[in-house]
Amino acid sequence: NAGVTQTPKFRVLKTGQSMTLLCAQDMNHEYMYWYRQDPGMGLRLIHYSVGEGTTAKGEVPDGYNVSRLKKQNFLLGLESAAPSQTSVYFCASSYFSLYNNEQFFGPGTRLTVL
Amino acid sequence: GENVEQHPSTLSVQEGDSAVIKCTYSDSASNYFPWYKQELGKGPQLIIDIRSNVGEKKDQRIAVTLNKTAKHFSLHITETQPEDSAVYFCAANSYLPSGGSNYKLTFGKGTLLTVNP
DSSP states (O other): OOOEEEEOSEEEEOTTOOEEEEEEESSOOSEEEEEEEETTTEEEEEEEESSTTOOEEOSSOTTOEEEOSSTTEEEEEESSOOGGGOEEEEEEEEOOOSSOOOOEEOOOEEEEEO | OOOEEEEOSEEEEETTSOEEEEEEEOOTTOOEEEEEEEOTTSOOEEEEEEETTOSEEEETTEEEEEETTTTEEEEEEOSOOGGGOEEEEEEEEEEOTTOTTOEEEEEOOOEEEEEEO
């Protein structure tokens, strides 16, 4: 199993450009999440999904959109990138279970917005 | 919403010493507290977790303690080794607006642990 994969690994954008980050998981997890990690700020939840076709806002959703058309994929979109969106983005997935709550993280995407 | 505070932000120890990282949380409904380790250039990985119905859990050289009354939990690493050097995150769960048993994790800001040979 590949686990959670993210593409691309690195990207540089100019202000105002758009892009989509792709997350894929092969563990048949119901839940998927997008986080951003900034120095001294820990991991902050952007958006999440509790199942195929559903999405919801996390702590810092402004400037991002998401879609979960297939259970194994969770896409994060930036319609008009801003320098404040320079960050490392992590996708994670987990089972829907009262007893198995581990979130599995991808390797991250380092995004720089100039 | 949930607020998780983590201390210290950096910790340097000599190989073989113990390391302790502490976290506090605000939501009394939280009942799941995982710890993640993040090595350089990688995503976080779960190393140990504890639920509110136990006060302590141990796995080889790592242990976690939970004090629900005081709303704090700690990670203890004994006999530290250079490969323990990483960023460690604590987290606490809080229930999602979608209801039911759906919840999210709120993470602390992380502790950079350096183990000096």
